[in-house]
Amino acid sequence: MIKNFLIGLVLASFVFMFYNLYITYEPKTELSGIAAHYAEKGGAEVGAANLVTAVVVAYRGFDTLGEVTILFLTASIIGFFLKLSKKDEERVIVHHGTSELLITASQILIPIIFLFGVYVFMNGHLTPGGGFQGGAIIASGVVLSIMANPNREINHHAILWIESISGISFIIIGVLGIAIAGGFLDMRIFGLGKFGDLFSAGAIPVIYSFIGLKVGAEISNILNKYQKSQKES
Amino acid sequence: MNNELIYIILAIGIGVLLIIMAIISILNEKLSIAVIAAGVVSLFASILFLLMSAPDVAMTEAAIGSGLSTLIFFYVLNKIKKYND
Amino acid sequence: MENLDLGKVSLIISFALVIIGFWGLLSQKNIIKIIVSFTILETGVNILIVSLGYIKGRTAPIIDASVEQGANHNVLNSIVDPVPQALVLTAIVIGFGVTALLLAYAMKLFRAKRTLEINKFNDLKW
Numbered sequence: 003m004i005k006n007f008l009i010g011l012v013l014a015s016f017v018f019m020f021y022n023l024y025i026t027y028e029p030k031t032e033l034s035g036i037a038a039h040y041a042e043k044g045g046a047e048v049g050a051a052n053l054v055t056a057v058v059v060a061y062r063g064f065d066t067l068g069e070v071t072i073l074f075l076t077a078s079i080i081g082f083f084l085k086l087s088k089k090d091e092e093r094v095i096v097h098h099g100t101s102e103l104l105i106t107a108s109q110i111l112i113p114i115i116f117l118f119g120v121y122v123f124m125n126g127h128l129t130p131g132g133g134f135q136g137g138a139i140i141a142s143g144v145v146l147s148i149m150a151n152p153n154r155e156i157n158h159h160a161i162l163w164i165e166s167i168s169g170i171s172f173i174i175i176g177v178l179g180i181a182i183a184g185g186f187l188d189m190r191i192f193g194l195g196k197f198g199d200l201f202s203a204g205a206i207p208v209i210y211s212f213i214g215l216k217v218g219a220e221i222s223n224i225l226n227k228y229q230k231s232q233k234e235s
Numbered sequence: 236m237n238n239e240l241i242y243i244i245l246a247i248g249i250g251v252l253l254i255i256m257a258i259i260s261i262l263n264e265k266l267s268i269a270v271i272a273a274g275v276v277s278l279f280a281s282i283l284f285l286l287m288s289a290p291d292v293a294m295t296e297a298a299i300g301s302g303l304s305t306l307i308f309f310y311v312l313n314k315i316k317k318y319n320d
Numbered sequence: 321m322e323n324l325d326l327g328k329v330s331l332i333i334s335f336a337l338v339i340i341g342f343w344g345l346l347s348q349k350n351i352i353k354i355i356v357s358f359t360i361l362e363t364g365v366n367i368l369i370v371s372l373g374y375i376k377g378r379t380a381p382i383i384d385a386s387v388e389q390g391a392n393h394n395v396l397n398s399i400v401d402p403v404p405q406a407l408v409l410t411a412i413v414i415g416f417g418v419t420a421l422l423l424a425y426a427m428k429l430f431r432a433k434r435t436l437e438i439n440k441f442n443d444l445k446w
Contacts, residue, residue, distance in 0.1 A: 009347055016339055020339070029327045036403065041381075054291045057403060132291065134295055135294045138303060228310040254336050276337075287326060308423065
């Protein structure tokens with residue numbers, strides 16, 4: 003009884019705080035501060051049509067490096083936690099047989115899903131999209147293939163190499179920025195190109211492709227570990 | 236002005252559905268219904284992001300929040316079901 | 321209610337989701353329900369941040385034919401704020417990572433004690 007009363011007290015204080023915030027809220031009517039600088043000079047300085055991509059990769063590229071690090075840490079901790087013992091590795095998942103619909107549809111859909119994922123992260127600077135969305139789409143394709151055949155062995159070495167090479171290339175491009183252009187992770191190491199082309203905006207397509215492959219490989223690894231953990235007793 | 240009014244009415248409708256689904260997700264006893272209701276909350280939030288002119292965020296929330304997150308919950312529920320009931 | 325606009329409606333929705341998420345986090349006893357409330361709380365905070373960058377009557381921050389530079393429309397006067405959207409992009413992916421990690425811990429806890437009620441795990445209580 004006392005617990006419910008205390009929970010009610012905490013929630014009532016939240017309601018009071020939010021009410022005060024709502025009363026004094028005035029919606030913005032024009033861009034100001036740093037957003038005005040990104041809007042005016044973003045097209046000319048970065049050369050990307052998608053301004054959110056320009057902010058994530060070019061202007062605040064260091065925060066993206068931090069996020070990639072956090073995802074890498076999460077994937078490695080999950081890989082450590084859900085490790086199976088030797089005896090459980092050899093067991094087979096017993097299932098009643100996946101349906102015919104799933105097996106046939108997955109054979110047609112999986113190449114199309116991979117193609118769509120690669121398209122989304124390669125055109126991240128022209129249309130809405132980018133590395134994180136493309137990586138999630140590629141991971142959904144991998145999960146569909148695991149569900150069609152629950153005992154399929156995903157090649158661990160391939161995922162390991164893709165993830166490591168993408169991560170190291172991302173860092174190398176960043177360090178090249180110090181050597182050739184303005185600073186760490188500056189995208190002007192390649193030419194800016196014509197506005198609206200596929201190969202424009204400096205190194206942004208290259209950086210986003212590496213991020214997309216890395217995120218896709220990591221999320222596929224996490225999902226594969228969860229699938230394998232169904233084997234343990 | 237008509238355009239804005241349609242968006243506001245749509246947003247209010249989506250908001251009411253969102254809050255009802257969130258309350259169902261917490262109050263229900265069965266775990267699978269709670270997880271699916273959380274997935275529907277993510278889906279409606281993705282539509283709300285699109286109404287607010289943020290297509291990148293809408294794509295990310297639909298792929299990661301509504302798709303992959305619900306999938307991971309069901310893997311865990313499958314393991315628990317074998318030993319619970 | 322004539323000054324009701326999309327930013328204010330989204331603000332109320334996000335406040336309601338945050339309060340419902342906190343209520344679930346504090347009052348539920350099953351670990352899986354606690355994790356579900358955490359995802360609802362996360363979604364509420366993301367809607368809050370994006371709705372702070374909305375400006376009435378403007379369009380998405382992508383420079384294309386309708387927002388052309390150097391033409392009639394000025395880019396500065398026709399896009400919404402792109403900075404909160406970039407921050408929320410990062411926050412959604414990190415939220416997914418935290419949820420996956422929480423669920424791995426829940427699986428290990430279940431394996432150790434065969435129960436999911438949080439009151440039974442009192443090894444660290446003094």
